[in-house]
Amino acid sequence: MAKKAVVFKYTAPQAKLVNVSGNFNNWNPNAIQAKKDPKGNWSVSVSLNPGRYEYKFVVDGSWFNDPSSKERVPNAIGSTNDVLVVK
Secondary structure, eight states: OOOOOEEEEEOOOOOOOOOETTTTTTTOSSEEOEEEEESSEEEEEEEOSEEEEEEEEEEEOOOOOOETOSSSSEEETTEEEEEEOOO
């Protein structure tokens, strides 16, 4: 199956750095860096195979859930991960 472009978006006007981390990149907090627009909205496009993924945003070194995520699951460290399904 072909990969699909998925756009991750996060609003953090004061942030200096926003990354996306998930099981699609072995939870590497530095692997996928978003770009900031003049209004403080960060976004990055990632090509993913169809499947179910867990992810979080890393904002200036701290982990945050995606406010627009429709599903979350518990993780091993006592918080939650966001769920993304790519069809």
